[in-house]
Amino acid sequence: MNLAKRPKTWLPLWVGVGIALGIFIGSKYSQFGRSGNVEGYGKLDAVLNYVRESYVDTINMRQLIEDALPSVIQELDPHSEYISAADMRRVNEDMEGHFSGIGVNFYVLRDTIVVTGIVPGGPSEAAGIMHWDRIVMVDDTLVAGLKLRNKEVIAKLSGEKGSEVKLGIKRGNENSLYEITVTRGDIPISSVNASYMLTNKVGFIKLGKNFGYNTFSEFISAISKLKNQGANSFVIDLRGNIGGALEVVVAMVNEFLSRGDLIVYTQGRNFPRTDSYANGSGTCKNDDVVVLIDELSASASEIFAGAIQDHDRGLVIGRRSFGKGLVQGQRNFPDGSAVRLTIARYYTASGRSIQRGYEKGRYAEYEMEAINRYIEGNYVNVDTISNHLIPFQTAGGRTVYGGGGIMPDIFVARDTVGINPYYNLVVNNRLDEKYAMLYSDMNRTKLSSFDTWQELYKYLQQQPLLLNLVSFADNNGIRRRPYYIQESSELLENMMNAYIIRNFFGEEAFWASYQKEDILIKKGIELIETGRTTRQSIVNEEYKLN
Numbered sequence: 001m002n003l004a005k006r007p008k009t010w011l012p013l014w015v016g017v018g019i020a021l022g023i024f025i026g027s028k029y030s031q032f033g034r035s036g037n038v039e040g041y042g043k044l045d046a047v048l049n050y051v052r053e054s055y056v057d058t059i060n061m062r063q064l065i066e067d068a069l070p071s072v073i074q075e076l077d078p079h080s081e082y083i084s085a086a087d088m089r090r091v092n093e094d095m096e097g098h099f100s101g102i103g104v105n106f107y108v109l110r111d112t113i114v115v116t117g118i119v120p121g122g123p124s125e126a127a128g129i130m131h132w133d134r135i136v137m138v139d140d141t142l143v144a145g146l147k148l149r150n151k152e153v154i155a156k157l158s159g160e161k162g163s164e165v166k167l168g169i170k171r172g173n174e175n176s177l178y179e180i181t182v183t184r185g186d187i188p189i190s191s192v193n194a195s196y197m198l199t200n201k202v203g204f205i206k207l208g209k210n211f212g213y214n215t216f217s218e219f220i221s222a223i224s225k226l227k228n229q230g231a232n233s234f235v236i237d238l239r240g241n242i243g244g245a246l247e248v249v250v251a252m253v254n255e256f257l258s259r260g261d262l263i264v265y266t267q268g269r270n271f272p273r274t275d276s277y278a279n280g281s282g283t284c285k286n287d288d289v290v291v292l293i294d295e296l297s298a299s300a301s302e303i304f305a306g307a308i309q310d311h312d313r314g315l316v317i318g319r320r321s322f323g324k325g326l327v328q329g330q331r332n333f334p335d336g337s338a339v340r341l342t343i344a345r346y347y348t349a350s351g352r353s354i355q356r357g358y359e360k361g362r363y364a365e366y367e368m369e370a371i372n373r374y375i376e377g378n379y380v381n382v383d384t385i386s387n388h389l390i391p392f393q394t395a396g397g398r399t400v401y402g403g404g405g406i407m408p409d410i411f412v413a414r415d416t417v418g419i420n421p422y423y424n425l426v427v428n429n430r431l432d433e434k435y436a437m438l439y440s441d442m443n444r445t446k447l448s449s450f451d452t453w454q455e456l457y458k459y460l461q462q463q464p465l466l467l468n469l470v471s472f473a474d475n476n477g478i479r480r481r482p483y484y485i486q487e488s489s490e491l492l493e494n495m496m497n498a499y500i501i502r503n504f505f506g507e508e509a510f511w512a513s514y515q516k517e518d519i520l521i522k523k524g525i526e527l528i529e530t531g532r533t534t535r536q537s538i539v540n541e542e543y544k545l546n
Helices: 003-032 040-054 061-074 085-096 123-127 150-157 215-228 246-256 300-310 363-367 369-375 421-428 431-442 453-461 465-475 482-487 489-514 519-529 535-541
Strands: 081-083 098-101 104-109 112-118 134-138 164-170 178-183 185-188 192-197 202-207 233-237 262-268 271-277 288-293 315-318 326-332 338-348 390-393 399-402
Touching: 040 061, 061 081, 061 338, 081 085, 085 098, 104 150, 104 431, 112 123, 112 431, 112 489, 123 178, 192 215, 192 489, 202 215, 202 519, 215 246, 233 519, 246 262, 246 300, 262 300, 288 300, 288 519, 300 315, 300 338, 315 519, 363 369, 421 431, 421 465, 421 482, 421 489, 431 465, 431 489, 453 489, 465 489, 482 489
Parallel strands: 202 233, 233 288, 288 315
Antiparallel strands: 081 338, 098 185, 104 112, 112 134, 134 164, 164 178, 192 202, 262 271, 262 338, 326 338, 390 399
């Protein structure tokens, strides 16, 4: 064998190995030492690859990314967010206005699921479930006595549309259990909580927590119902409404504006200005309107209130709103998760942005503003923030302000009469609700005999509910404090009455009872009945925005 010729034979192989080894070492050197020219997207990929290849322990990269994405997106601004697939299902239910379940309202009383309401036309009604039934078994598994929380009950009763769930039902004093199989179906989630007449001419509509895709149709139905009952003016309650779909609120406020009135416009860096105008088809263009807002009214609620205010179309009363003027676009991912990214700002017809200020990275302070306003006394005293905001002009020449939420035309302080340490303890521990449920259950035969909630309300006025609640609270660790009890007696009795009424007459009756003495609603009625909500009166009087 000629050894002198062997290097020539193996030379190409050694050169290839050397090149591969050099690439490998260079890659590792770049990862462990200098970053080289890796920037932007490449840097993110490089970090993830480095973790995947070199981290000391085995790691679930999918979960790592799921855990990291919320923090990455939330750093942009207070309202951009990453939503996991599990959370996105709940978000979609709220927006789409339905979920898949069996169609009952329930309360966990003494560790037992008690049916307190049946959705009309729903699966449970079709299957024969009755008001006040006890659900003690779900799919042959005992659920009574397990101290289940509401979300755990919901998880057991909800499921895919068309799937079946077998329930073991205890009914009244009967010893045996009924076995009832319910086929799950779509259950509506109402976004209009209540609509009823306040006077012979004034209708009231209370929106729920958000503007979903069904809200407009529910809103129109409420308006139609009230007009058929004689309403020619409206009080629209947006307190506590955190917003929702832009196109929905545009359609709703269109009902009150004239053709060509600008409702809102949106604009962003890569989002050209888009204007939304009233088309003149509204059914309430000549009806007086009062809009109620508070510190939790946000986003779409503020668009509604701002459009009414900017066109001098009605009066906005209450307390300064939340101040969310950022528009989110949504990108969905195949796994069901999504990113909601701020893509624009919205502006009212006068050109004002409602978005309040925020400092990048200090979003906890931003979220705490409502509490800080409470501590500073802004809910009981006139809010002086308008001294620091930018003035704009309405169509009629009135001064309004941008950059910190909607300032009401008329400030109405938060009603704090009767709120004291005893009241807070009882309500925060939900003892008023618990006792109301207990009372309803023990007296359901008598309480079910009334034809209207008003008749039941009169009956409850004669019952010693407050004394019973005080004893119930005492047995649950909240000692009697006579002065505070007397001071908060009306509030506590009102809450119990409303909860009991809800158990027999539903959500709308609850709100009608609960808000009988509401100071904002009373102010709205007064403004309408004294002629102060007409366009001419609003412009001529030019309410001082507080």
